Amino acid sequence: MAYAYLEREIHEKLEIYVKKYNQQYTKCLIRGIEIPLNGRPEELVRQIFLHFLIKESTLLPDKITIKVETNNHDIEIYKKQKNETFKPHQNPLIIVEVKREDVKLQNYFAQIERYLTNSGCNIGILYNYHEIVTLTKNFNKFEIYYLKKLIEIQELILQVNSTNDENLFAFQNAQNGNIESFLYLIHKYGEYTNHRIIFKLKHHSSAIEGNLFYIKKDKIYYKICGQYHKKYQSFDFQDFEKLISILY
Template sequence: MTSLNQEIQGKLDIYFKKYRQQYTKCLVRGIEISVDGRPEELVRQIFIHFLINQSELLTEKINIKVESNNHDIEIYKSPKNNNFRPHQNPVMIVEVKREEVNLQNHYSQIQRYLTKAGCDIGILYNYHEIIGISRKNHDFEFNRLNSLQEIQKLILHKINQIDDGLLEFGEAQNGNFQSFSYLINKYGRYTTNTFIFKLKNQPNQVEGYLFSIQNNKVYYKICGQYSKKQLSFDSQDFEKLISIIY
């Protein structure tokens, strides 16, 4: 069986600098990081190496974030349409630990992270052991996984699910007001996402947020303007949706 040290030597670029300290470059951020006295960092880089270099099916389908929102690794679905990039919850949150750590002692930690992030899949990983966690509402299921390839299957199953938002976005781009209304209710009620859209008989595009709909009348605020006054338009004046961007 391959040891962690063998994996590190074979897959990571470890080098020495001043005072004989060991460094490597993060495979996601590209920044130089000291690995002396940081065994969890080495485990994390081995996990990332798998995602980037060994799981070919995932390279074009996911975005990876490191040390985001206090999580070791977050995995997101890559956008299929650059004009449709609303805020999304991570597909998976991964927490890495040192080799000797008992992963069961960190069940409550990963449960908190998944609940707060609205994420349905979590992984605890210490190189020798992989625990997969699935969340459904307030219930959690823990399963031991045999290999990192099983993680790839979990990710692919999640990201290949039909995205109703993307389907409705295509309809709204073609002028369907009902689809536009659906997207407002799902993505447009707060300041999180910016909607760019076009109204009939108006030459300029509109950038708005904080939407609401009452009796086929759309209320919204213009991005970048701090007036308390809301603008509005009637449903029949909607021409098309252009983009939704986080």
């Protein structure tokens, strides 16, 4: 009887179509790839979960971004980056692992705990259509909760998504010329080549795109993006005019 509920929900909520040899298919709501209804039970559970996030909840498109099969995770949920000039690397808000209906989620606690630790993420969800288990990381310990309905996941996401973004606040201050905020941001995002930081100096007509920043006394040293074989450039704190963008 339990399996019948999932099959009924699949046909009620997902777009099903028939191809050669009378095989039924649906399409992933995120990736758009074809999924055969027979032989992919875990994938169908994932599509029901995605359907809730996209079609039934009020989260999208304003609150979150969803990635599927990224970093070996079934589903990753990210805070939506609304500022087009501030898009640094971010860790997922939540990692979701979906399982077939007949598996015991308790057997996968260690797996989701490992994923959370390696990804710098604090909330994980295990879902097999019949059970919803959340694992929350607090001070390197995991607290386990059982949810009754998918709507409770929406409340969880809204709660974690509503936390103030101190980095965005610092970015806005640096855009207005605050040198302390700029120093904080280049320390956080500018020490390597994975971010492009564009800024403006006083008495310079054009903006500068740099990375590999470091600070020594009252000077900021950096390299022009793509010109790593050349010497470091530098400027005094007092020459900083404003930050323009930080992009991953």
